[in-house]
Amino acid sequence: MEVNFFESKAVLFVVKTAVLIILVFYGIFALLIIRQVDLMRKTLITQTSEILSAISIIHAGFAIGLLVLAWVIL
């Protein structure tokens, strides 16, 4: 007889908590990347710097969006 661990609410709660903790750290990391890109583009000023800065902000938006999504759907 096969045992399905994912039917247990306790297992799902532990997995959800772990995923949310990882995503919170990921969100903080994404915000740090924004600061890092800001530092970098002030050091070397090129036309591409603005695009990279925009990518870092979009990335942080995705990271925070995923945190909210995971909170809701899990």
Next chain:
Amino acid sequence: MFSAYIENPTDCRFEGQDAQEKILLLLRAHPITNLKWIIPSLLLFLFPFFIPKFLLFLNFDMSFIPSTYVVVFLIINYLLILTIAFEGFLYWYFNVYIVTNKNIIDVDFHSILFKNIDVAPLKNIEDTQSSMGGILQSIFHFGNVFIQTAGTTRNIDFHSVPRPHHVADFILDEAHKLYGS
């Protein structure tokens, strides 16, 4: 724009550049050095395609896992790839070596929020050395340039730059121009 060897770049400035200071050479590590983040990114990209087969091989039925968890894990995986690729590109793009008509500048970003800038005046340059070794460096023609400066000034090293012998010669020529010899 994304070149590793740019002579007289026009659309580029750096922090602390003087009004009369002109960038003569802008260098980055050779693009082939980006393989160290491109390969892990590709492997991680392919990872979700092989996981079901691997779990099937271990007699683990994936249908037990709720689909919402599968979706979230997939999104985390692809965000991780985005981070690896973006960070790899940022380090490559912003870790630059600059030769101006006054100074040699080595800009290093070692990790998040850690910046190191070495500046050596061209007039302090005493000697340059270049080295190229190994399969990749020989095939793609890149290597290291070591710049020895006078006195207690810190020496500057350019790592994995394209055309290292030419760069070493270029820097020495510019230093000689200042001495008038």
